[in-house]
Amino acid sequence: MTLQELTEQIRNKVTHADDINATVKITTDQGVVYIDGNQSPAVVSNEDKPADCDLQITIDNLVKMGNGDLNPMMAVMTKKLKIDGNMGLAMKMGSIMG
Numbered sequence: 001m002t003l004q005e006l007t008e009q010i011r012n013k014v015t016h017a018d019d020i021n022a023t024v025k026i027t028t029d030q031g032v033v034y035i036d037g038n039q040s041p042a043v044v045s046n047e048d049k050p051a052d053c054d055l056q057i058t059i060d061n062l063v064k065m066g067n068g069d070l071n072p073m074m075a076v077m078t079k080k081l082k083i084d085g086n087m088g089l090a091m092k093m094g095s096i097m098g
Helices: 003-015 059-067 072-077 087-097
Strands: 023-027 032-036 043-045 053-056 082-085
Touching: 003 032, 003 043, 003 059, 003 087, 053 087, 059 072, 059 087, 082 087
Parallel strands: 023 053
Antiparallel strands: 023 032, 032 043, 053 082
């Protein structure tokens, strides 16, 4: 999956999600996906800006989490997913993306 495909997939998921009321940055091995959930509907871009929560993961592992092949808690414990910032927001994003 390319960064552009990932960005479009995230855009489709967060558009239909409940209010996020925060900003989230997903930093991947191919670039950044920035979600501004302070707006309704949420705006998704590839801008690299500070966010309330920064999730650092490879696109491959993010796809595995989305498919159910990688447990998010196990990803954190094995350092395949690093979370910087609001842990509650990271969990909320997990339910939106799942």
